Amino acid sequence: MPTIRDVSRLANVxxxxxxxxxxxxxxxxxxTKARVVAAMAELGYQPNSNAKALATNRSDILGMVLGDxxxxxxxxxxxxxxxxxxxxxxxxxxxxxxxxxxxxxEAIDFLLRRQVDALMLHVDSLTDADLYELxxxxxxxxxLINRYVPDLHAHCIHVNxxxxxxxxxxxxxxxxxxxxxxxxxxLYKGDSRGRLQGYRRALEQxxxxxxxxxxxxxxxxxxxxxxxxxxxxxxxxPFTAVVCGNDLMAFGAIRSLRLHGFSVPQDIDVTGYDDIxxxxxxxxxxxxxxxxxxxxxxxxxxxxxxxxxxxRPTAQQAFEPQLVVRGSTRSRSSDQSSxxxxxKFVQQQ
Amino acid sequence: MPTIRDVSRLANVxxxxxxxxxxxxxxxxxxTKARVVAAMAELGYQPNSNAKALATNRSDILGMVLGDxxxxxxxxxxxxxxxxxxxxxxxxxxxxxxxxxxxxxEAIDFLLRRQVDALMLHVDSLTDADLYELxxxxxxxxxLINRYVPDLHAHCIHVNxxxxxxxxxxxxxxxxxxxxxxxxxxLYKGDSRGRLQGYRRALEQxxxxxxxxxxxxxxxxxxxxxxxxxxxxxxxxPFTAVVCGNDLMAFGAIRSLRLHGFSVPQDIDVTGYDDIxxxxxxxxxxxxxxxxxxxxxxxxxxxxxxxxxxxRPTAQQAFEPQLVVRGSTRSRSSDQSSxxxxxKFVQQQ
DNA sequence: CTGAAAGCGCTTACAG
DNA sequence: CTGAAAGCGCTTACAG
Numbered sequence: 202m203p204t205i206r207d208v209s210r211l212a213n214v215x216x217x218x219x220x221x222x223x224x225x226x227x228x229x230x231x232x233t234k235a236r237v238v239a240a241m242a243e244l245g246y247q248p249n250s251n252a253k254a255l256a257t258n259r260s261d262i263l264g265m266v267l268g269d270x271x272x273x274x275x276x277x278x279x280x281x282x283x284x285x286x287x288x289x290x291x292x293x294x295x296x297x298x299x300x301x302x303x304x305x306x307e308a309i310d311f312l313l314r315r316q317v318d319a320l321m322l323h324v325d326s327l328t329d330a331d332l333y334e335l336x337x338x339x340x341x342x343x344x345l346i347n348r349y350v351p352d353l354h355a356h357c358i359h360v361n362x363x364x365x366x367x368x369x370x371x372x373x374x375x376x377x378x379x380x381x382x383x384x385x386x387x388l389y390k391g392d393s394r395g396r397l398q399g400y401r402r403a404l405e406q407x408x409x410x411x412x413x414x415x416x417x418x419x420x421x422x423x424x425x426x427x428x429x430x431x432x433x434x435x436x437x438x439p440f441t442a443v444v445c446g447n448d449l450m451a452f453g454a455i456r457s458l459r460l461h462g463f464s465v466p467q468d469i470d471v472t473g474y475d476d477i478x479x480x481x482x483x484x485x486x487x488x489x490x491x492x493x494x495x496x497x498x499x500x501x502x503x504x505x506x507x508x509x510x511x512x513r514p515t516a517q518q519a520f521e522p523q524l525v526v527r528g529s530t531r532s533r534s535s536d537q538s539s540x541x542x543x544x545k546f547v548q549q550q
Numbered sequence: 551m552p553t554i555r556d557v558s559r560l561a562n563v564x565x566x567x568x569x570x571x572x573x574x575x576x577x578x579x580x581x582t583k584a585r586v587v588a589a590m591a592e593l594g595y596q597p598n599s600n601a602k603a604l605a606t607n608r609s610d611i612l613g614m615v616l617g618d619x620x621x622x623x624x625x626x627x628x629x630x631x632x633x634x635x636x637x638x639x640x641x642x643x644x645x646x647x648x649x650x651x652x653x654x655x656e657a658i659d660f661l662l663r664r665q666v667d668a669l670m671l672h673v674d675s676l677t678d679a680d681l682y683e684l685x686x687x688x689x690x691x692x693x694l695i696n697r698y699v700p701d702l703h704a705h706c707i708h709v710n711x712x713x714x715x716x717x718x719x720x721x722x723x724x725x726x727x728x729x730x731x732x733x734x735x736x737l738y739k740g741d742s743r744g745r746l747q748g749y750r751r752a753l754e755q756x757x758x759x760x761x762x763x764x765x766x767x768x769x770x771x772x773x774x775x776x777x778x779x780x781x782x783x784x785x786x787x788p789f790t791a792v793v794c795g796n797d798l799m800a801f802g803a804i805r806s807l808r809l810h811g812f813s814v815p816q817d818i819d820v821t822g823y824d825d826i827x828x829x830x831x832x833x834x835x836x837x838x839x840x841x842x843x844x845x846x847x848x849x850x851x852x853x854x855x856x857x858x859x860x861x862r863p864t865a866q867q868a869f870e871p872q873l874v875v876r877g878s879t880r881s882r883s884s885d886q887s888s889x890x891x892x893x894k895f896v897q898q899q
Numbered sequence: 900c901t902g903a904a905a906g907c908g909c910t911t912a913c914a915g
Numbered sequence: 916c917t918g919a920a921a922g923c924g925c926t927t928a929c930a931g
């Protein structure tokens with residue numbers, strides 16, 4: 202690998218001059234520049250980024266840690282963030298957090314050691330306290346994607362989960378439902394709590410009671426959704442619709458309901474949350490809440506660069522969830538709504 | 551950010567000694583070590599990876615460039631490769647190639663400048679010649695994922711496309727089809743040609759003629775699959791099944807066939823290739839060829855590290871495609887097979 | 900077992 | 916416009 206020294210010798214200039222033509226940040230006479238450019242081409246010279254980063258204390262790299270590289274959000278988020286990063290003349294270094302606190306911390310350390318200009322985190326195992334502590338320990342700017350931590354308000358790209366939970370629940374109420382079950386994600390997570398809160402608020406606004414027997418906590422996984430339905434059915438408190446904390450759990454819920462002889466949406470409506478790609482393809486297609494994760498990725502990159510360069514942040518930080526109505530919910534009159542449910546409940550016993 | 555100097559001062563030792571306890575590659579007395587460890591902890595010291603890479607000329611990073619971060623393969627490939635990389639005590643740096651030759655080259659340059667220990671490429675815009683030239687220009691080891699370049703035989707993790715094309719075509723023949731259309735990917739790509747070759751071989755083995763009118767080249771996109779069906783139908787050469795070069799084109803083909811009044815698989819069978827996640831969820835679920843992309847990612851990481859460290863390569867390089875039969879194909883007797891097709895063809899005119 | 904010092908390949912004041 | 920030199924934070928022979 203040729204170095205800047207080799208280029209300088211071949212072009213008969215100092216390494217300082219070569220550096221100047223590489224970075225085009227200081228005046229260089231036309232013919233010296235030509236000689237240097239020719240020498241670089243002849244040698245196939247590539248500047249060593251590590252040396253540059255060491256000398257300048259910046260890397261032009263934005264580091265991103267993702268909970269799960271295989272996750273449904275992942276492609277969209279990463280593709281959009283990458284594109285924006287490229288537009289901003291930076292590069293994206295992505296690492297997996299493996300849904301484990303230790304791995305997430307290790308991934309962050311790795312990026313920090315690499316002198317990334319900023320950190321973009323889409324993590325779910327670190328607590329709010331972990332994140333806050335991290336922010337005090339490093340002066341590398343941090344951006345949180347799809348997460349809201351009050352103490353790090355200026356660093357969050359977030360979407361209002363309460364509104365999302367409210368939107369989807371209200372949609373069911375408008376379809377004529379009064380007995381709506383709810384399968385939440387793990388309640389130690391803020392977004393699970395937010396969605397549940399939205400569910401409660403929609404019920405309240407409609408004058409419907411909040412019935413604990415209809416609410417069950419699960420794990421955001423497909424199997425968890427199936428299992429949650431088992432628990433709900435065993436409680437013998439009838440319901441005609443199920444609000445699920447994410448799409449995956451909705452898939453599991455539908456499967457489990459079918460096993461018990463219920464049709465979706467003929468007998469019971471089911472909704473998801475996230476709007477992953479699959480959700481528009483499954484049968485029935487899923488009514489859900491669209492989370493603009495790609496757009497959030499773009500703004501995360503913008504905010505990261507703005508924070509890293511000391512510019513005034515102009516990136517959009519708050520996003521609104523959007524209701525997407527599909528085949529898993531359908532309009533029905535109120536008297537139809539609970540009838541088939543009750544009869545099947547009885548016939549199961 | 552504290553440096554090794556700060557640690558050495560606090561622990562009252564030389565920086566060389568600190569370096570030795572960090573890397574644990576040379577003997578250090580127990581109590582010096584304890585002092586150093588304590589000092590590092592007290593300062594929250596993190597070694598600067600760029601400085602280390604500069605000094606050692608290795609980065610412990612495996613660079614990966616992916617044609618398309620949003621692509622269907624992506625999650626699985628990356629998640630598995632990342633996990634294996636971590637197991638091998640390295641890190642993964644991923645960059646998007648954006649399906650453009652310039653961006654792919656730029657991405658590779660970026661990684662090379664970063665002194666990655668090896669390059670793992672899943673690219674589709676660079677030609678075999680580009681890749682070969684690249685391999686001669688750098689001594690950073692290169693691994694090609696899901697691609698076979700004869701001149702770089704020892705660097706490829708590949709799957710036999712010809713066998714895949716043959717498997718899926720033979721499956722259709724066994725279902726009783728004799729008039730099988732074929733929608734290929736871009737024929738400048740080796741895998742498109744391989745799959746087409748497999749299609750031809752299966753026909754040949756069954757004593758069926760290869761009819762040019764039934765073969766059309768497309769672009770591996772869903773819309774391309776739709777458009778390809780239009781072209782096939784306009785040629786007025788009947789067919790009862792369509793072999794598509796990938797799953798996405800199969801989705802487009804099915805949509806287009808439906809628009810023309812054909813049911814899949816009642817009137818026409820359709821097959822895909824790749825077995826992306828969606829394919830088992832769509833209605834009808836897609837008969838396709840499974841490409842073990844996750845396993846290939848694991849072996850790519852292994853091969854990359856083996857090449858980088860001069861170990862004898864033991865990674866598995868050749869993979870076999872697998873037929874996955876689902877709902878988009880069905881057994882039929884030969885006389886049923888072309889009847890409805892012909893009648894609908896006529897009724898369309 | 901430990902330290903002093905050179906070197907990795909850049910950048911950037913400082914002079915001229 | 917250009918060069919000499921110090922410095923970025925590490926590692927690693929070389930001595931002892």
